[in-house]
Amino acid sequence: MISKLQAAALAAVVTLPLALSGPAQAGATFDGVKAKGYVQCGVNLGLYGFSAPDDKGKWTGLDVDVCRAVAAAMFGDAEKVKYTPLSAQQRLPALQSGEIDLLARNTTRTLSRDTANGLNFAPTNYYDGQGFMVSAKLGLKSAKQLNGATVCVLPGTTTEQNVADFFRANKMSFKPVVIEKNEELHKAFFSGRCDALTSDASQLAAIRAAETQNPNDFLILPELISKEPLSPALRQGDEEWSNLVTWAFYAMVQAEEKGITSENVDASMTSPDPDVKRLLGVTAGNGKALNVEENWAYAIVKQVGNYGQSYERNVGAGSKLKMPRGQNALHTEGGLMYAPPLK
Amino acid sequence: MSKLVQALNSARVRGWLYQALFVSGTLAVGWYLVSNTLTNLSKRGVATGFGFLNREAGFEIGESLLTYAASDTYLKAMIVGLLNTLTVSAVAVIFASILGVAIGVARLSSNWMVGRFAAVFVETVRNVPLLLQLVVWYTIMNRLPSPREALEVVPHVFLSNRGLKYPTFVEHAGHGWAFLALILGIIGAILIVRYGRKHRETTGKPFPTLPAALASVILPPVAVFVASGAPFAFDLPVLTGFNFEGGASVSPEFTALLIGLSVYTAGFIAEIVRSGILAVPHGQTEAGLALGLSPAHILRLVILPQALRVIVPPLTSQYLNLTKNSSLAVAIGYPDLVSVTNTSANQTGQVVEAVAMMMVVYLVISLCIAGFMNWYNRKVALVTR
Numbered sequence: 001m002i003s004k005l006q007a008a009a010l011a012a013v014v015t016l017p018l019a020l021s022g023p024a025q026a027g028a029t030f031d032g033v034k035a036k037g038y039v040q041c042g043v044n045l046g047l048y049g050f051s052a053p054d055d056k057g058k059w060t061g062l063d064v065d066v067c068r069a070v071a072a073a074m075f076g077d078a079e080k081v082k083y084t085p086l087s088a089q090q091r092l093p094a095l096q097s098g099e100i101d102l103l104a105r106n107t108t109r110t111l112s113r114d115t116a117n118g119l120n121f122a123p124t125n126y127y128d129g130q131g132f133m134v135s136a137k138l139g140l141k142s143a144k145q146l147n148g149a150t151v152c153v154l155p156g157t158t159t160e161q162n163v164a165d166f167f168r169a170n171k172m173s174f175k176p177v178v179i180e181k182n183e184e185l186h187k188a189f190f191s192g193r194c195d196a197l198t199s200d201a202s203q204l205a206a207i208r209a210a211e212t213q214n215p216n217d218f219l220i221l222p223e224l225i226s227k228e229p230l231s232p233a234l235r236q237g238d239e240e241w242s243n244l245v246t247w248a249f250y251a252m253v254q255a256e257e258k259g260i261t262s263e264n265v266d267a268s269m270t271s272p273d274p275d276v277k278r279l280l281g282v283t284a285g286n287g288k289a290l291n292v293e294e295n296w297a298y299a300i301v302k303q304v305g306n307y308g309q310s311y312e313r314n315v316g317a318g319s320k321l322k323m324p325r326g327q328n329a330l331h332t333e334g335g336l337m338y339a340p341p342l343k
Numbered sequence: 344m345s346k347l348v349q350a351l352n353s354a355r356v357r358g359w360l361y362q363a364l365f366v367s368g369t370l371a372v373g374w375y376l377v378s379n380t381l382t383n384l385s386k387r388g389v390a391t392g393f394g395f396l397n398r399e400a401g402f403e404i405g406e407s408l409l410t411y412a413a414s415d416t417y418l419k420a421m422i423v424g425l426l427n428t429l430t431v432s433a434v435a436v437i438f439a440s441i442l443g444v445a446i447g448v449a450r451l452s453s454n455w456m457v458g459r460f461a462a463v464f465v466e467t468v469r470n471v472p473l474l475l476q477l478v479v480w481y482t483i484m485n486r487l488p489s490p491r492e493a494l495e496v497v498p499h500v501f502l503s504n505r506g507l508k509y510p511t512f513v514e515h516a517g518h519g520w521a522f523l524a525l526i527l528g529i530i531g532a533i534l535i536v537r538y539g540r541k542h543r544e545t546t547g548k549p550f551p552t553l554p555a556a557l558a559s560v561i562l563p564p565v566a567v568f569v570a571s572g573a574p575f576a577f578d579l580p581v582l583t584g585f586n587f588e589g590g591a592s593v594s595p596e597f598t599a600l601l602i603g604l605s606v607y608t609a610g611f612i613a614e615i616v617r618s619g620i621l622a623v624p625h626g627q628t629e630a631g632l633a634l635g636l637s638p639a640h641i642l643r644l645v646i647l648p649q650a651l652r653v654i655v656p657p658l659t660s661q662y663l664n665l666t667k668n669s670s671l672a673v674a675i676g677y678p679d680l681v682s683v684t685n686t687s688a689n690q691t692g693q694v695v696e697a698v699a700m701m702m703v704v705y706l707v708i709s710l711c712i713a714g715f716m717n718w719y720n721r722k723v724a725l726v727t728r
Binding site for chain 2: 088089092093096112113115116117118146147148149150155158160161163164165167168174175176177178179180181184185187188191192193195235236237
């Protein structure tokens with residue numbers, strides 16, 4: 001039983017890799033990934049739509065697609081990824097210690113993570129916000145009616161602080177029930193232990209889609225109480241690696257803007273558009289600058305698809321989540337997805 | 344030269360040499376791990392140090408013995424968590440001991456039913472992992488009706504999946520005085536018990552210890568309470584909006600953890616008690632009977648004093664286990680030290696510091712329990728004359 005002590009287990013997980021790993025070197029991650037031949041990608045333990053194994057055990061999701069895009073750019077093969085499922089607590093230490101090369105695990109980009117925790121962030125791949133899910137029976141219209149409510153919260157994220165801030169700002173009170181395991185937390189909410197469940201709106205939709213008999217019995221209140229730009233994260237100190245991850249994602253967004261999909265990408269190779277030529281490597285230069293093959297972006301679009309395809313497949317209309325594009329639409333359609341010129 | 348060889352061959356010198364080598368080796372490895380961690384953390388730009396303890400925590404805690412708000416510091420939040428850990432551990436130690444002794448004695452019962460029942464209980468709770476048991480208890484708690492359909496167990500006491508809600512007294516100065524009188528009464532009772540024992544040992548005559556001690560505990564607080572005008576007002580729980588307002592409550596998380604820890608540890612304590620009693624040879628009982636002692640006296644004066652010295656040392660490790668097992672609270676949402684510290688570690692990103700603090704705190708708690716139990720063990724140890 002002694003070994004079950006959470007603290008001791010955490011200590012071993014957290015401190016040992018830090019204590020035993022050697023000093024960090026610039027460029028080490030890029031070279032290391034190239035040498036070992038695969039990307040070690042930190043993902044969620046299982047979040048439907050973002051990173052979860054499908055019925056064949058193959059990892060799929062919006063975050064998983066980032067890992068696959070990076071592998072496609074680096075090796076021309078999106079399958080060259082090994083996944084490390086991580087809890088919210090484990091994720092930052094796993095990245096800091098060098099256990100993983102890339103963290104694509106619905107992680108909110110914040111100032112302190114970017115600075116004090118020694119991380120770098122790639123562009124946001126999903127703009128999210130924290131919301132509340134309640135039973136439709138309560139007849140609530142707004143989160144401002146939650147005064148005195150008991151709220152189920154998952155620890156290890158910014159969620160606990162956000163919900164406290166929201167209630168403080170609106171001069172309301174609440175009681176948190178903080179449970180570490182997702183399944184237990186959801187069970188507590190669905191059995192009525194809490195009046196509301198709070199999490200990122202996308203996660204609430206995922207939970208509702210996957211764990212309820214009738215999704216219409218539950219309502220996601222309209223207020224989003226926080227900004228949650230979910231972004232892939234990297235260790236500081238390897239600009240070359242950071243560049244590759246950043247532009248691998250931008251290539252997906254740019255491909256959508258140019259209407260290039262995994263189906264028509266071969267036909268697009270003959271496109272006269274100079275932007276498309278540069279993107280797909282018909283006009284050389286981008287690959288050399290990133291220190292990869294010139295057809296890097298072609299490999300991404302061919303094997304993973306453009307951002308819109310990835311979105312629809314994993315969280316949009318083509319999935320159980322049915323999340324509207326909203327802020328995650330292209331800038332040309334009023335959203336926030338905007339790729340700088342790839343030249 | 345031969346003197347050096349001679350010195351090296353001496354067992355004393357060698358002993359010292361090996362011990363010195365061992366200690367310096369351990370220190371060197373420890374120093375290397377600590378300094379390498381610090382170097383790597385600072386190289387990667389990760390903040391270190393304990394300055395974060397004075398920053399605003401910014402998160403709420405479900406239940407707290409102190410008044411705590413999100414605007415308090417991380418240090419205060421951790422103290423709240425520590426007190427929650429100590430509360431549940433202390434209550435569970437008492438429950439587990441009572442239940443454990445009862446089951447342990449029951450297992451030795453000559454009644455087939457009672458003995459079998461105790462055996463089944465012990466084997467079941469000892470052989471199912473505690474985490475599973477906690478989840479089961481918690482699931483049972485959550486299956487209770489919602490606050491709007493709460494069971495009214497006795498008037499004004501409500502049982503729902505938000506916990507047990509019960510009325511409290513509205514505070515009054517008279518209560519403080521009555522409480523003081525109760526403490527004085529307890530001290531008086533201890534003195535009476537001591538006097539009674541001395542009286543019997545010196546004169547050989549019995550002294551009515553029990554009635555006198557009971558009177559000392561009960562009468563003064565009641566007298567003070569009545570004298571201060573018997574202030575008797577209730578703060579009743581009333582259903583408003585989402586939940587009950589007023590009164591006080593025991594949360595489902597606390598209850599599930601308390602039951603889980605008590606039942607699980609009671610299984611082990613029962614076996615320790617059984618082995619302790621069996622360790623006293625049957626001849627002792629017969630000797631007691633031959634002296635004309637009653638069965639109750641035999642248990643209290645002959646069996647227990649000898650059984651306790653077998654029971655106490657393994658009991659200590661059960662108490663230590665119970666306290667450490669309380670950290671499984673994170674699985675069912677009781678805001679104990681580990682739960683609060685995990686949140687703090689996550690918000691600040693200073694995991695190494697937070698884990699180190701948890702380890703030190705658990706170490707100190709465990710050493711305190713062990714220290715107390717060692718003192719008690721010395722007290723009950725058989726004095727050889």
